[in-house]
Structure formats: structure tokens, C-alpha cells
Amino acid sequence: MTENVISPAEPKYTRQTVLSSRIWSSEKLFSVRVTRDPAFEFIPGQFARLGLAILPSEPDIPTEWRAYSMVSHPEEDALEFFSVVVPDGKFSPALARLQAGDPLWIDKTSFGFLTLERFIDGEDLWLIATGTGLSAYLSMLQDPQTRLRFKRIIVVHGVQYAHELAYREDILRIGTKYAPNQLLYIPITSQEHTAPELSPALTSLTAPSRITTLLDDGELEHRVGIALDPSRSRIMLCGNPAMVADMRSRLTSMGFAPGRRGVAGNMAVENYW
Numbered sequence: 312m313t314e315n316v317i318s319p320a321e322p323k324y325t326r327q328t329v330l331s332s333r334i335w336s337s338e339k340l341f342s343v344r345v346t347r348d349p350a351f352e353f354i355p356g357q358f359a360r361l362g363l364a365i366l367p368s369e370p371d372i373p374t375e376w377r378a379y380s381m382v383s384h385p386e387e388d389a390l391e392f393f394s395v396v397v398p399d400g401k402f403s404p405a406l407a408r409l410q411a412g413d414p415l416w417i418d419k420t421s422f423g424f425l426t427l428e429r430f431i432d433g434e435d436l437w438l439i440a441t442g443t444g445l446s447a448y449l450s451m452l453q454d455p456q457t458r459l460r461f462k463r464i465i466v467v468h469g470v471q472y473a474h475e476l477a478y479r480e481d482i483l484r485i486g487t488k489y490a491p492n493q494l495l496y497i498p499i500t501s502q503e504h505t506a507p508e509l510s511p512a513l514t515s516l517t518a519p520s521r522i523t524t525l526l527d528d529g530e531l532e533h534r535v536g537i538a539l540d541p542s543r544s545r546i547m548l549c550g551n552p553a554m555v556a557d558m559r560s561r562l563t564s565m566g567f568a569p570g571r572r573g574v575a576g577n578m579a580v581e582n583y584w
């Protein structure tokens with residue numbers, strides 16, 4: 312007679328180790344690099360579920376989980392995440408306190424549909440984000456597929472203050488791998504003037520604004536020098552759900568729509584909360 316042995320279920324996650332962290336804006340924005348399980352696969356634009364052992368009585372059991380987009384490219388050995396600190400949040404302040412050597416648990420599965428696979432064609436790729444919503448695009452920008460598939464890639468990043476324009480220099484550096492003017496970087500600051508030094512795409516000091524306002528008054532297309540056109544523009548929206556909803560309704564009235572079963576779309580969105 313064979314004994315019925317019940318083996319403990321294999322955990323759905325792996326324990327990784329923090330390699331380094333970087334503060335972008337004191338008390339508010341930081342990024343963290345961690346080791347990567349070689350079996351963890353993802354497509355640029357996808358997110359991971361990160362786990363932290365929050366209970367002091369259970370230092371080796373992750374009890375709190377949150378979604379974070381991968382900033383790093385799938386070919387890198389390490390994973391990088393970019394995060395805001397929500398002062399009274401359960402997760403992000405603890406994530407911000409992590410130091411090299413600390414554990415971070417990562418679900419073995421990657422998730423999400425904010426990937427280039429959402430579009431089957433298109434000439435101009437508009438990657439529009441507020442705050443940490445930029446994370447989802449950083450991996451994509453490093454992917455050769457992005458510059459091979461699209462004639463122009465426009466990164467629009469809306470933040471409150473210029474010092475919150477994290478990864479600005481990285482984006483400009485990545486742009487040197489693209490054809491001249493193929494990658495355009497449009498920073499938008501809502502609580503202070505936007506200085507022209509922030510990007511070669513800006514020509515003068517401009518008043519504080521939001522992405523939605525710049526779309527309404529035609530200034531967004533003017534700064535980019537390209538019109539939004541449902542037949543050739545492909546748009547991603549990521550970050551603050553209010554921005555995503557407000558932009559989505561404006562773009563819908565211009566003829567943009569997400570894909571449906573069997574019908575390719577020209578707009579893809581991801582809300583961060």
C-alpha cells in the first residue's frame with residue numbers, strides 16, 4: 312500500500328536580495344535594484360508583485376503585496392523598480408527603507424497588458440505618464456523593438472516639480488541610440504514653470520501645466536510637432552487614474568479606442584491605484 316504524502320505547496324514567489332537603492336526626490340521618489348530569479352520572465356511594460364515581511368513576528372513571511380512595473384529591460388540580470396513614498400501607505404515607506412542585502416519577495420509570475428503587443432501597427436508611439444507611471448515605459452524604451460517598430464516615440468512625463476523628472480537623463484541617453492529626433496522627451500511640470508533646459512524638445516520657459524490642459528489647447532501637439540491622429544498614433548496612458556480617465560475621455564472623442572476582442576486598438580491604459 313502506498314502512503315499518501317501531501318507535500319507542502321511550493322511558494323508562488325521567490326526571495327530576492329536588494330542590491331542598491333537610489334533617492335530621486337527626498338521623502339517622495341526612489342528606485343530599488345534587486346536580484347532576479349533567472350526563471351522570472353517578463354515583457355517590457357509588465358509589472359511584478361512585490362512582497363514585504365511587514366509583521367515583526369514573521370520576518371521571513373511576506374504579508375503585504377503591491378504591483379510595481381519593471382523599469383529594467385528583460386535582458387538585464389537585475390530588476391529595477393521606481394516608487395513613490397505614500398507617507399501613510401502600508402507598503403511604500405517600508406520599501407523605501409530597504410537597504411542592500413535586505414530581502415524582497417517577488418511573485419514568480421509577471422502581469423499586465425501595457426505592452427507593445429497591444430498594437431499591431433502605427434507610426435507614432437505616444438507614451439504618456441504622470442509620476443511613477445513612467446516606470447512602465449522605461450523598459451520599453453530600452454527595447455530595440457520599440458525603435459524598430461515606430462517612426463517616432465514621444466515620452467510625455469507629467470510631474471509636480473522638475474526635480475521629480477526621474478530618469479530624465481537616462482531617457483535622453485537612450486535617445487542617442489535612436490535615429491535623430493526619433494525619441495522625443497516632453498517633460499511637463501504642474502507646480503512650477505517648465506525650463507527649456509530640461510529637454511531639447513522645449514524652446515522656451517513655459518507656465519506650469521498639466522498634460523490634459525496642454526492637450527486641450529493644442530500645445531502638446533505643438534511642442535511635439537506631430538498631430539495626434541487615430542490612424543497612425545498609438546497611445547499609452549499610465550499613472551494617476553484621474554489623468555488616465557481625463558485623457559481617455561478626450562482621446563475617445565478624437566477617435567482613439569482600446570482594443571477589443573478581434574479588433575486592434577490605438578490606445579492602451581494602466582491605472583496605478
Ligand SMILES: Cc1cc2nc3c(=O)[nH]c(=O)nc-3n(C[C@H](O)[C@H](O)[C@H](O)COP(=O)(O)OP(=O)(O)OC[C@H]3O[C@@H](n4cnc5c(N)ncnc54)[C@H](O)[C@@H]3O)c2cc1C
Pocket residue numbers: 358377378379380381392393394395396397399400401402403404423442443444446447581582583584
Ligand atoms: C499595475 C500597477 C503597477 C504599479 N506600478 C507602480 C510603480 O511602478 N511604482 C509605484 O510607485 N507604484 C506603482 N503602483 C502602485 C503601488 O502598487 C502601490 O499602490 C504604491 O507603491 C503605494 O503603496 P502603499 O501601500 O504605500 O499605499 P497604498 O495604500 O497602496 O496607496 C495609497 C494611496 O497612495 C496613492 N498612490 C498609490 N500609488 C501611487 C503612485 N505610484 N504615485 C502616486 N500616488 C500613489 C493613491 O492615492 C492611493 O490611493 C502600481 C499599481 C498597479 C495597480
Ligand SMILES: NC(=O)c1ccc[n+]([C@@H]2O[C@H](COP(=O)([O-])OP(=O)(O)OC[C@H]3O[C@@H](n4cnc5c(N)ncnc54)[C@H](OP(=O)(O)O)[C@@H]3O)[C@@H](O)[C@H]2O)c1
Pocket residue numbers: 338339395396397398441442443469470471500501502521522523550551553554555557
Ligand atoms: N510633497 C509631496 O507632495 C509628497 C511628499 C511625499 C509623498 N507624497 C505622496 O506622493 C503622492 C503623489 O505623487 P505624485 O505627485 O507623483 O503623483 P500625482 O498626484 O499623480 O501627480 C503627478 C502629476 O499628475 C498631475 N495630475 C494629477 N491629476 C491629473 C489629471 N486628472 N489630469 C492631468 N494631470 C493630472 C499632477 O498635477 P497637479 O500638480 O496639478 O495635481 C502632477 O503634475 C501622494 O500619494 C503623496 O502621498 C507627496
